[in-house]
Amino acid sequence: MSSNFEGTRTLFNKEVLRFWKVSVQTVAAPVLTAVLYLLIFGHVLEAHVQVYPGVGYTSFLIPGLVMMSVLQNAYANSSSSLIQSKISGNLVFLLVSPLSHWAWFAAYVGASVVRGLVVGLGVFAVTVWFAPPHFAEPWWIVVFAVLGAAMLGTLGLIAGLWAEKFDQTAAFQNFLIMPMTFLSGVFYSVHSLPAFWQGLSHANPFFYMIDGFRRGFFGASDVSPWVALAVVGVSFVAVAVVALRLLATGYKIRS
Amino acid sequence: MPAAVVFDQVAKTFAGARGAVRALDGVSFNVELGEFFGLLGPNGAGKTTLISILAGLARASTGRVTVMGHDVVADYAAARMALGIVPQELVFDPFFSVRECLRIQSGYFGIRHNDSWIDELLVGLGLADKADVNTRQLSGGMKRRVLVAQALVHKPPVIVLDEPTAGVDVELRQTLWGFIAGLNKQGHTVLLTTHYLEEAEALCSRIAMLKQGRVVALDRTANLLAGTASTMLRFKTDDALPAAVAARARVTGRVAQVTARDAGEVEVILGRLREGGVKVEDLEIGRADLEDVFLEIMQKEAA
DSSP: OOOOHHHHHHHHHHHHHHHHTTHIIIIIHHHHHHHHHHHHHHHHHTTTOOSSTTOOHHHHHHHHHHHHHHHHHHHHHHHHHHHHHHHHSTTHHHHTSOOOHHHHHHHHHHHHHHHHHHHHHHHHHHHGGGSOOOOSSHHHHHHHHHHHHHHHHHHHHHHHHHOSSHHHHHHHIIIIIHHHHHTTTSSSOGGGSOHHHHHHHTTOHHHHHHHHHHHHHHSOOSSOHHHHHHHHHHHHHHHHHHHHHHHHHTTTTOO | OOOSEEEEEEEEEEEETTEEEEEEEEEEEEEOTTOEEEEEOOTTSSHHHHHHHHHTSSOOSEEEEEETTEETTTTHHHHHHTEEEEOSSOOOOTTSBHHHHHHHHHHHTTOSOOHHHHHHHHHHTTOGGGTTSBGGGSOHHHHHHHHHHHHHTTOOSEEEEESTTTTOOHHHHHHHHHHHHHHHHTTOEEEEEOSOHHHHHHHOSEEEEEETTEEEEEEEHHHHHHHSOOEEEEEEOSSOOOHHHHTTEEEETTEEEEEESSHHHHHHHHHHHHHTTOOOEEEEEEEOOHHHHHHHHHHHHHO
16 A cells, blocks of 8 residues: 555654643653652662662662653553543544554554653653763663663553453553563662572563663663663564554454 | 445354354445445344445455455555545544544545645534534534544545434434535435435435345335335224234334235225224325335345
């Protein structure tokens, strides 16, 4: 089919507008949550923990919190939009359109990346006042933020297609996304873990996203950023192939 | 020129709780360019399944459907560009105003600057003063108008209306039919499913009737009306009808309606009523309408 750039752009804009119209809930609330984490953990642990030489715990924590917010909100955007449209029935407007599965993918994932980055920037803008930021290798910040958000936006797309009820997307979030984020080194360096848990962390793609992202700030990381990029890149391609396949076959959206 | 819509041996089997359910069983018919075509049938006959396959909301198990010559699976983008669907369910996007919804729908079809046509649609459907109102705040009838407008943003040559007047007030029906009839006159093909048979009789030049997933009648509306029982006996009574008459009567409260092929058959029916001692009031004899034709065909199929 001929490419429908205008259609893809429209769906992308609609998905961005959708969260922006309720930004108190979709942007301000997650920023507040991240700030509360920083206040509590920073206050309790600042004097006790130093992960990298010369880097205070609050400074260490900020990039982790920013990335956690990016990932969770990218997931929330595509998953909640799809499940809402499915349940309310207005997905039909999109289903009768000539948009291809590539267009759906680009628009839903693209808007998820935007939501993730907007919330991430919000968290950074508020938390940066608690500890002066370093930008040792800033390109890694951009690369891992965008790629991580795209990966979670894609997972949200898959969850939104699969789920039939709101609690199913919430379960996906609570039992998969949340544990994988929390166990990825947001609040600690995995080097501080016992060997078994360190090994397990290395099997978690979220660990590489957060480690690579943090590398951009401190120039130090648990693994090489190139290794992290390879793991995150391959993981993204894998979930993207699944999502595109589900969209092309109309999984649970075309009977 | 190809037909506007071609259904060619379309079958659809759903996996149900108690085994496979055959919703459509080899449905074939064409809707010609410029026609106002009616698709009728009782609940569960497969009308909405057929429309869903046409729109790409469902896939046929076997068979083929084309819109303006474009296969709805292999060439779905071109097929959907040619098709405007008004869905049966009253759905809306609560995040957006009426105008925003119409702009978004235009964009999906690759149209960026569509405001002059959107304005025309808003006026034609009586939505002009609701353009900037959030769709969530509209009444059911207004939401239905927005659905019609959304289906028409890309000026599709083929318009499909799936039960568009279910639960809709008289005023909206008039507006809607005036507008759709106008589009039909301009050359748009219209495919309509409805439960209101007087609407189908008034609007549709040709009709297909579905029952249990099969086409049981397909003809010009005039031929359908002429070809079956053409006389209708209508009367009021408090008495029980004789079995031979009751079997073919449509009874609503005190009112009974019985179809007859000709004057001789009217005589026979009246004779049976007399023999049965049925006291008849307000007897009328008139021409049968599409509802009678529909019931007769459905009963014949059941027998």
